[in-house]
Every structure is written in structure tokens, then in C-alpha cells.
Amino acid sequence: MSSRADIEALEAAIGESIIGQAAVVRRLVIGLLANGNLLIEGLPGLAKTRAIKAMARHLEADFSRIQFTPDLLPSDVTGSDVYHQSEDGPVFRFSPGPLFANLVLADEINRAPAKVQSALLEAMEERQVTVSGKTHPMPDLFMVLATQNPIEQEGTYPLPEAQLDRFIMKVLIDYPSVDDEVEVIRLVRSEEQAAQEKSGHSSAPVQIAQSAIFAARREIAALHVAEPVERYMAELIDATRSPQRLSEDLGRWIELGASPRASLALDRCGRVHAWLNGRDYLDPQDVQAVAPDVLRHRLGLSFAAQGEGINMEAVIEQLLAVVALP
Structure with missing residues (x-):
């Protein structure tokens, strides 16, 4: 099976567990292939955690979940040196925390200081x-x-700009449509019935090997990017820093522009998007x-906006409208 077929199978398997959120599933796959971190925002009960767990279930990878709370300590996340008594005397050995996994779910991240x-x-x-040097x-x-x-x-701590900038994309989850919500009800009911029956005949979930992810990343890295498209990405980000040059409204609305990380994120996520759509450029x-998704957490809006x-x-819609296409 080719790497593209593997990724398509992964996306389809996640989509079976997350009804009516095809765009979110696609963003999860883009973030995975772009080798970036994702910030997922949505109201309670919109399957944020379920979507992440679904991806972990269908990928051969270690998964850990950290429930962020106000009393959490840094060592609870990273791990710490633990005292051990050995034959050679007392020693300190590093005990890895839940951060040492392939996929790490930082649930309700803004609840920790x-x-x-x-x-x-x-x-x-x-x-x-x-840790300890x-x-x-x-x-x-x-x-x-x-x-x-x-x-x-109440009880939340806004993420600092330095941390927000380290997320390659911020993905929004919205309410499903009525038809999709009916499908959600049926899906969860069938899962509950299967759990009650505890049938041994259920098929094993699709699991994609990590090697398929690395193979897809190599193909994505080889995609052709023309110089005019590179310049378009740079001009798009530069427009967030000097918005008054292109639009009086944008100049009044944007207070903080995006960093070069945004340009890199556009390039990486854009190439993944092209590859998923079957293009080699x-x-x-x-x-x-x-x-x-790349810009919504990197721009600062003014009080006027x-x-x-x-x-x-x-x-962002206005920004895309005023920056000329190559």
C-alpha cells in the first residue's frame, strides 16, 4: 500500500468516528503530516477529545492524555529525577512524564498556570x-x-503569545448540522450496544504504521514550490505587519502581525494540502x-476591531482579498 493510500485510510477511519467534522479531520491529518502541533478550540461536547483519540486509535503510536488543572506542576508533565537506592549507593534517575509519547493530548490546556x-x-x-541540566x-x-x-x-489562564506561535494551526470546531447530529446519536448508540454485548466478533481498528507517516512527509518535502508562490506567502505575512499599506480597515483592525513562523507554517501546511489533493506542486x-487556521491565533486585534x-x-478574509495572487 502506498503512503497516500495509508493516509487516505487513516483519514477515512477517523472520519467514521467523527460525524460532520470532515474539515477538522482533514486539519488533524495536515498537522500530523506537517510535523506540527495543533490547538483545537470548541465548545464543550463537540468531540474535540474524541477526534484526537480517534486519530491515536488508528495510528500505531503511543498516546498519552494530560488533564490540565490549576494545581498541575511542570514535573507532572515533563517528568523528574527520582531518587533510587542501588548497590552502588543512592542515585537519581530520570522518570519520563506523560509528555514522552508520540501523540500527547493536552486537554483544557488553558486551565494550567x-x-x-x-x-x-x-x-x-x-x-x-x-531536566536538571x-x-x-x-x-x-x-x-x-x-x-x-x-x-x-473562570479558572483559566490565557496562553502566552510565545506558546500560541508554536502551534502550527488553530482549528475551530463548530456545531454539527441536524442531519449530522442524528448520525452522531446513532453512532454513539451503536457503540454503547457493542460495549454491552462485548462481542468478540468486532473487527480490529485500522492502524497505520509510523513508517507511512514518515514516507508521506518525504514526498511532501519534495513538492515543487514556485518562486511567485513563495513570494505570495511572504507578502501575505508581511501584510499583517503593515496592513495600512493595503487597506485602511486592516490598518485599524490589526494591532499585532504574524512572525516568520507563520510563513513557514503556510509553506508546510500548504504543501500537505496540495499533496492530499493529489498535486505535486x-x-x-x-x-x-x-x-x-495558520493565522487566527497569530494576529492581535485592536480595540477598534x-x-x-x-x-x-x-x-483574515479581508487580508486574503487584498493581497494580490501571483
Whole structure:
């Protein structure tokens, strides 16, 4: 089976567990193939955790879940040196925390204070953790998938900009349609019936090997990117830093522009989007398709935008409209 067929099988298997959220499933796969971390935001009960668990279930990978709470400590995430009594005397040995897995679910990440959130920064960016002066590398396949609720304020700590910038995309989950919700009811009912019957005849879940992910990444890295498309991505990000040059409205709405990480994220996610659509080159339409997810957590809106009722989606839509295509 080719790497493309493997990835298509993975996406289809996840989609069977997550009804009416095809765009979210596609973003999970893009984040996986782009070797990035994802921030998933949605109201309670919209299958944020279920979607991540579904991907972990259909991938041959170690999965861990960290429930972020206000009393969590950094060592609860990264691990710590533990005292051992040996024949040669007392020694300290590093005991890895739940962060040392292939897929790490940071559930309700904004419920932990900044000290705990900062414990993730080195792992998310440099794929290593330093404890007591010693560096411990993460697995070759490593991905942090964090969830947060957009409306809860009490007992939450907003993520610092430095950490937000380390998420390659911020994915939004919305309510399903009525027809999709009917399918959700049927799906969960069938799962409950299967659990009650405990039938031994249920088929094993589709599991994709890690080698298929690495093979797909090699193909994606070889995609052709023309110089005009590279320039388009750079100009798109530069427009967030000097928005008044292109639009008076954008100049009034955008207070903080995106960093070069945004350009890199557009390139990586855009190439994955092109590859998933069967192209061996990056098209400007691929860039536009992933731009909202790449930019919505990297831009800072002004008080004027908030006062006018302008949200981030409207700003990004206007930005894509005013930057000329190559």
C-alpha cells in the first residue's frame, strides 16, 4: 500500500468516528503530516477529545492524555529525577512524564498556570526536554494536540503569545448540522450496544504504521514550490505587519502581525494540502485554504476591531482579498 493510500485510510477511519467534522479531520491529518502541533478550540461536547483519540486509535503510536488543572506542576508533565537506592549507593534517575509519547493530548490546556504551559515550549519547538541540566529527546513522531474552551473564563489562564506561535494551526470546531447530529446519536448508540454485548466478533481498528507517516512527509518535502508562490506567502505575512499599506480597515483592525513562523507554517501546511489533493506542486489556493487556521491565533486585534464587532475570521478574509495572487 502506498503512503497516500495509508493516509487516505487513516483519514477515512477517523472520519467514521467523527460525524460532520470532515474539515477538522482533514486539519488533524495536515498537522500530523506537517510535523506540527495543533490547538483545537470548541465548545464543550463537540468531540474535540474524541477526534484526537480517534486519530491515536488508528495510528500505531503511543498516546498519552494530560488533564490540565490549576494545581498541575511542570514535573507532572515533563517528568523528574527520582531518587533510587542501588548497590552502588543512592542515585537519581530520570522518570519520563506523560509528555514522552508520540501523540500527547493536552486537554483544557488553558486551565494550567503559565509555569506549567511553559514546560511544553521546549518540547513543542525543539523536540526535547531539559531536566536538571540533562536533555532528553522526544520520539521521532511527536505531536502535541491541545484543546481549550473559548467561553470559559473562570479558572483559566490565557496562553502566552510565545506558546500560541508554536502551534502550527488553530482549528475551530463548530456545531454539527441536524442531519449530522442524528448520525452522531446513532453512532454513539451503536457503540454503547457493542460495549454491552462485548462481542468478540468486532473487527480490529485500522492502524497505520509510523513508517507511512514518515514516507508521506518525504514526498511532501519534495513538492515543487514556485518562486511567485513563495513570494505570495511572504507578502501575505508581511501584510499583517503593515496592513495600512493595503487597506485602511486592516490598518485599524490589526494591532499585532504574524512572525516568520507563520510563513513557514503556510509553506508546510500548504504543501500537505496540495499533496492530499493529489498535486505535486503548491498552488496559491492551497495557501489560501490553510491560511485561516495558520493565522487566527497569530494576529492581535485592536480595540477598534473589537469595538466594531470585527472577529478574526473577517480580518483574515479581508487580508486574503487584498493581497494580490501571483
